[in-house]
Amino acid sequence: HSGEVLVPFIQHYLPQSVRIVPISILQQSYQQSAVLAEKLYKAIIRYGKHVIVVASSDFSHYVSPQEGQRVDRPIIDKALTLDAEGIDTLVKVQHSSICGYGAIMTLIEYSKRISEKAKSEILSIGHSGEIHPSDSVVHYVSMIYFQE
Numbered sequence: 835h836s837g838e839v840l841v842p843f844i845q846h847y848l849p850q851s852v853r854i855v856p857i858s859i860l861q862q863s864y865q866q867s868a869v870l871a872e873k874l875y876k877a878i879i880r881y882g883k884h885v886i887v888v889a890s891s892d893f894s895h896y897v898s899p900q901e902g903q904r905v906d907r908p909i910i911d912k913a914l915t916l917d918a919e920g921i922d923t924l925v926k927v928q929h930s931s932i933c934g935y936g937a938i939m940t941l942i943e944y945s946k947r948i949s950e951k952a953k954s955e956i957l958s959i960g961h962s963g964e965i966h967p968s969d970s971v972v973h974y975v976s977m978i979y980f981q982e
């Protein structure tokens with residue numbers, strides 16, 4: 835999975851010239867995500883300008899819609915409560931096929947650093963079978979992290 839799929843959306847909603855700094859994560863663990871979030875936080879503070887941080891990941895891959903819901907819902911619940919360490923544990927225990935959970939954990943940890951009042955909300959949940967009917971689908975979740 836790659837952040838490049840987000841570029842057209844960023845360009846559409848932010849039509850002025852924007853700078854994009856892609857970060858790919860190879861080693862996905864809570865510890866690595868916490869370290870990256872701290873470095874990202876410090877770099878953005880030094881930069882001194884408005885920055886939007888975006889994370890991208892698919893959720894369950896090539897499972898039935900029902901199986902995807904069963905496997906993904908606990909991970910989504912951890913993301914909603916900003917429990918990055920819980921996501922790491924669940925992904926490993928469930929052998930989840932979520933491909934970019936390191937990016938999600940990093941965004942959660944970054945959000946907690948910018949505000950003690952960080953919150954999250956689900957914008958949309960769906961799967962590829964809603965577009966092309968199939969019993970083997972990829973699940974997607976859109977969430978936003980913000981401060982009150």
